[in-house]
Amino acid sequence: MNRVPVFTDDPGWHGKRLKEAFAARGREAVFISLKDCHLDLTPGKPGVQIPGFDHLPDGVFVRGVPGGTLQQVILRLNVLHALKELGVVVYNDGRAVERTVDKGMTSFLLHRHGVPTPPTWVCESRENAHNLILRETMAGRQLVIKPLFGSQGQGVRKLEAGTPFPVPMEDHVDGVYYLQPYIDSGEGAWHDHRVFIVNGKVIGAMIRYGSHWINNVAQGGRCEPLRPDGDIAELALAAAKAVDIDYCGVDVIRDRDGRLFVLEVNSIPAWKGLQDVVETDIAQVLVDDFLRRFALRHTNLTAVS
Template sequence: MTNDTAITPSIVLFGDGRDWHGKSLQRAFARRGINPVVAPLPSCGFSTDTATGLAIPGLGDHTPRGAFVRFIPGGSFEQVTLYLGILHALRELGVTVWNDARAIERCVDKSTTTFFLQKAGLPTPRTFAGVDRTTAEDVVSRLVAESHKVVEKPLFGAQGKGVRLVETISDLSPPEDVDGVYYLQEFVPPAQEHHQDWRLFVCGGRVVASMIRHGTNWITNIKQGARAEAAIASHDLVDLAVRAAACVGADYAGVDVIQARDGTFLVLEVNSMPAWNGLQNVTSLRLSDHIVDAFLAAALPESVRNAREEA
């Protein structure tokens, strides 16, 4: 090992590095003199032939100081379990992992997110999750009788894909279309004339940017055609987003919040691998720099960071 590598922190960026976010993060690391090891999780695994017990291309027997998780690919239950197992193992080795497997598991599974939001006393729409179709029908019947609509969401899903508005029992998807799990959330009517919600980007325990998403319909995801508008969040809204990220253990997160007609803010979701290109389009801040700075502050001792800056 050369003297240069001795002061160069060993950082792993999990993802293929080819998407907009991966390239943006690599540029941010490069501006700090760091060339992270880019490792798609499908290329990684476990091995008793290495000192760490892990097989991560580019590391060999070396234990990295930090691992940043940009993307976990889909796959079979076994494949995804292995990917998360690698992140669990890195944490056990003392590596700083953003976000670690516990936070990702809590956010990817919307029902678990709901549990932690409620446990922390944070406001969220009434939500029900289970596998029994009859119970799901009972939930819909009860909410409809109270003059509410219901949003059916995939338990694992993002970017507004697969969500549907349920107004009667007949609107419920068949079990095979929801992978056997019904995740039902009370629909929150818009507080304004049109549908909108907030996306707050939390990083290192603070909100670094926020926006309002104006939907062309009740689905307000940017990928579904919503328009982003830069917005300054109130102190109460910032506090809610920070607490929401903290309750699931997320070091960085996109927190989605909607305002009810009575003015109450409700947390809809906490995203542990959020996209921020839509938010970047409406803010002058270079968000990748904020993310990388906060991550490095957590992953590297101050002496190592100072040595890198002075090199």
């Protein structure tokens, strides 16, 4: 396979790094939007049409799944599912993306597998959400509301006693209430941890210090390197295993009492901030693991035949 589809609508810095990493292995990364792919279920067709590819590639690298209407998003995920059914290596595959882009399902899987994560409530009922918010905030506990689908800290809001309801930002939460207790990592010294995992191994980790309680790099967080071992790394590895994923970024926070919690698992993680503080070429590690996977698949198919 000399040409590799990289699904993204905005290659940017990450696309450039991936293109260089593929080129270092004699491959050409071709940026394609999932919006431009389609199913063609007529006789003689492979089932999925990828622009610029007459035949299905051995593998595709998923760098982005664009948003849209429910039906549009389902179609784009169906393209990933169909490619995997057709024997194409999909990295990360559609199921992994579905499990992690949906914060509710991520929280469920973490809870189901005993991975420490904050107590979580997800509901559609305004009445239930209102009663829950009142109960928690009147007891002196702060809550955080997040969009079920979202990234980089956008649309995240802290709720406390006296916060008006309905919640401003409802255009972000879209009628679904994903609520967790606010985890205080140190008032005025806010920080959390991002652990980057590839093929069940930690390849880099960092501490993110925020100028406020949201620590994402996209929100102005400052990054410092973190040893890729110890309790934070072990917890991140357990989270990756719980959602069954090829590669991911795991967000971990430690509260004032020293307890660790997994906040999120990201199946399409950014790594620009992390790359600034680690020596490992993250894009090259990703590309090498991707190429290893379909080389291994080819070997297995040859052995079977």
